[in-house]
Amino acid sequence: MIDAPAGDALFALYPILARLPEAARDRLRSRARIIGVPAGTTLFDERQACQGFPFVLSGSIRVIKAAPNGRELPLYRVTPGETCIISSACLLGQAPYNARGVTEAETRLLLLPVEDFQALLAETAFRDFVFQLFSERIADLMQLIEEVAFRKLDQRLAALLLGKGTRIHTTHQHLADELGSVREIVSRLLKGLAEQGLVALSREQVEILDPAGLRRLAGG
Template sequence: MVSAASADWAARLATLYPAIGALPEGLRDDVLATQAQAVSVPAGTPLFDEGAPCQGFPLILDGEVRVARGSPGGRSIELYRVAPGEVCVASASCLFGQRSMVAHGVASQPTALVLLSPTGFDRWAAEPGFRHYVFGVFADRLADLMALTEAVAFQRLDQRLAAALLGQGPVRQTTHQQLADELGTVREIVTRLLKRFERAGWITLGRERIALRDAAALRQLAEGR
């Protein structure tokens, strides 16, 4: 028998998540009645941690969850945010792969959600419609993460690299590895960016030397213009 509480979840979830509304009614209601719980938390509440087992699949009803990945030094970078009607791909990835969480999630504002147990998620994921929906969200999030990777690896680093090339005279004697060490990155990324600068006509690359051809363009880039 479906409780009044789970019946309310079903109605709200079916509106926010059409793939849930399209599930067979018996399967949907049984999972919500036996394999799900409603959770309401204030802003700032940790919901899951990196390296921890996945406790379930969150379905946001109200509020927002910030998903980020940390570093050993204590810094973190935001990967994405999950709003009502959206899917946390970090949780889905851990459930599909039966691995620990690769990111941490914190409620960025007062948040209400339904937490689907791993068993409940598996039962729903056995339905092609729901499974295809989750994988479709994976594709969208992957595009977002690729854009984020480009911003971190290229758009911000290229400004720092341009600044590093300035103020050293018309020719700088250095290796790509030395520049990478100076900027705290890897040689492959520095090489890729330098070749991009060369194609733009800003520099000429030689053996352990970089000749500046358009310092004004490099300065504009370094200043974020």
């Protein structure tokens, strides 16, 4: 059972839930549970059964697809007010997870048990919410497929850097993880950008020197 402050936070972040009938809202309050996890925690992994439907109250979850060789492709992030399409798909299809979810920061979420998720699908407002989520995430994933399939890695790296500000505090490994590549390749590309005068590199920092040049590279 969740307390009143947690319930208020839930309905503020997910206003669609306020449209549920009172009995459905009461069921959600009484059956859901709050979970707090530190950064870097694996919330779910491939071939695991889904334990419930998550609502993120604070923090964020990074959802990735991992290859046997250790490479990872980031699929999307789940932040407060959003939820996880892969969890929805697993619950609807009664199938195990086919991706991994890892907390990026200390995260607090509300977990709705499987049987209560199934029951709430009978409510039009909740069902519309779930399928709207599918629509939005599928559009995001189609864009990701287009990026990976049709844009070269140096273009994607340039676009990624431009979206992070002028002075970026990060590691080559973290950039590689975001791009679904490996550190050695990203380090080589960054060195090439530095040799062209587009960026300056220092320990765990990338400074953008020529944003116009990076934009030309990102645009192909």
